Amino acid sequence: MYSPHSLFSRHPNTPKPNPSSLILPLFNQIQTQTPSPECHYNRATALATQLESCAGPSELAPIHAYVLRRHLLLAPFHWNALMRSYLRHARPLRALLLFAQMSSSGATPDSYSLPIALKAASQTFSLSSGRQLHTATVKLGLEFNEFCESGLISIYAKTGEFESALKMFDQNPQRKLGSWNAIIGGLAQGGRLAEAIDMFIKLRRASLVPDDVTMVSVASACGGLGDLNLAQQVHKCVLQAQNLGRLDVMVCNSLVDMYSKCGRTDLAYQVFRRVTPKNVATWTAMIMGLATHGKVGPALEFFKAMREEGVKPNHVTMVGVLCACAHGGRIEEGMRYLNGMAREWGVEPTVAHYGCVADMLGKVGRLAEARTVVENMPVAANAVVWGTLLGASEKHGDAEVGEWAAGKLLELEPWNDGVYVVLSNIYAGKGMWGEVERLRRLMRKRRVAKTPGYSLAAMSA
Known part of the structure; x- marks a missing residue:
């Protein structure tokens, strides 16, 4: 269904003179x-x-x-x-x-x-x-x-x-419209998505014509809500704006992202095909959408086509690529991208990239390798990374890595009762009932409310 090839012709980048070279002669002249x-x-x-x-x-x-x-x-x-x-x-x-x-x-x-x-x-x-x-x-x-x-x-x-x-x-x-854009964009970025949409409806009722900035914010809010019907209405508004000659690449990119978040990567692809010229954000929106929905092959094909078109990936692109590798169990390919992204594309790995790799290794039970990656990464792990390792440890019954990840996560989030529950489940799954009881005592001491659950049938087995 998705083919990134033959959708566009190559547009050679014509070198432009660097205007900053003009400032130093003027500056030196003034100084002398x-x-x-x-x-x-x-x-x-x-x-x-x-x-x-x-x-x-x-x-x-x-x-x-x-x-x-x-x-x-x-x-x-x-x-x-x-x-x-x-x-x-x-x-x-x-x-x-x-x-x-x-x-x-x-x-x-x-x-x-x-x-x-x-x-x-x-x-x-x-x-x-x-x-x-x-x-x-x-x-x-x-x-x-x-x-x-x-x-x-x-x-x-x-x-x-x-x-x-x-x-x-x-x-x-x-x-004026700038104030409408500021409040709609602020609400959308702040997670108050329904309010952002309501404000957009009020803008239309006030007989104001939205611009590109408005539509990018509204598309972002629609994507966050996952409301396909609303997304299609927003797309209609964008097409009306196109008739006035006001549609740009940024708006198209936001539509690709919106449809992807609504689960309709087919509609995202239809928009993607019509974007000219495609920039890194266009490609990234498509790759992220496909990767998030487990369409591993198409996501990596788009990444290949992107590079063939001479578009350099950025850090968000590489999150999408590593996410695709994690979904598809493509361990060697994912490790190759992680180890080569700085050298090949100038993208230094961040905690988000290492988190994807930890997830990739954890999904297939290679928890010792995941631990090595996290221990040796040059940036501090966050709660997402530790939570990923803890979840993988529960899935594969690895008490050692589970204890380690739980300890690190509790250092960051001592209030998180879910950590105790997951660790207790790991112990129970291994028949380590003494550790389950020790964990219960620790929770009482720390006044953590939730009681870890485990199977009484398993205890008596």
Whole structure:
């Protein structure tokens, strides 16, 4: 049913000139000249303009130091350009610190400065920064500025302050689409999926036209709910948007992911076929969907086709690939991917990848090997990894690895009564009734409520 081949023609990547190469000559020229007062502002503006479009992350630090030393941050525009550069290169904390410098220097933030700072606070999930910025927007009379308003809603939602986000949203009846997108996206990302869908319905009733950002969030919420009927209605809305020329690859990728999560990988594939050009997210959504539903062969075929098209996998892609190997019992292939992903594609294995491998080995009873992988991985195991090993130990009756995994899991989650239950089941399955009783005493001592269950028939056997 699924064939990734012959769906598309190759699109050779034409090398583009690197615009960041333009910034250093300008920067060096400015450093070697002594600007007269009348051209000081113009040079500051020229440098800020170049920063806006050209500077790479390694170039920002010396330029930042230079403009501070030469007092070239003369107006909000100059501060904003540097803050935007930090944000563009995934340095949100530096952008926030720069905003603090701007405020302490006596410069007054404008209607562009605050949205940039709010976006930085949102990316760092800093609620305290968000509250301070909220105060600043009120003082400057910018609370109902559409970009400030959506930024505040976004940061409150992303930090779990949903009541504050909803209050911010409700207080402006003239809210723009950006605020709707912020609340819908925040609710969807925060797991309040039904509320996100309800908010989308209200948006439509308000006669507003959703954009790509809206549809990505709504598709994500539909996928999380697993509601196929709703998913198809969302797809219809997307097709209506396509007639207006507003559909992009990001939206298509979200539809692939949505249908996959609803269990309809066939519909996901239909969308996938029509995406042009396909990026790493497109391929990854399809691979993850197939792998999650146990379609091992197609998932690995898509991974092969992806590489043949010259698209490099990312860390999420490799989670999907290893998940497929785990489902299909493809141990050697999975180990080969784990050991070669950093060398071949520059993807350093994370705890998620090692967790997939532990699951892969655990499913087939190779628990000693799974333990070796977990003991030797360069990152700390999390509760998911320990829980995976514990579950595999119960399935295969391995008391030694089960004890080890249970101990590690209880260090992270001492309140988790399920750990005691599973470990007790392992002991009972091996006829280790003394250990079952010892575990019961330990639970009483630690005041763990649930009593481990075991078979009385097995005890008397």
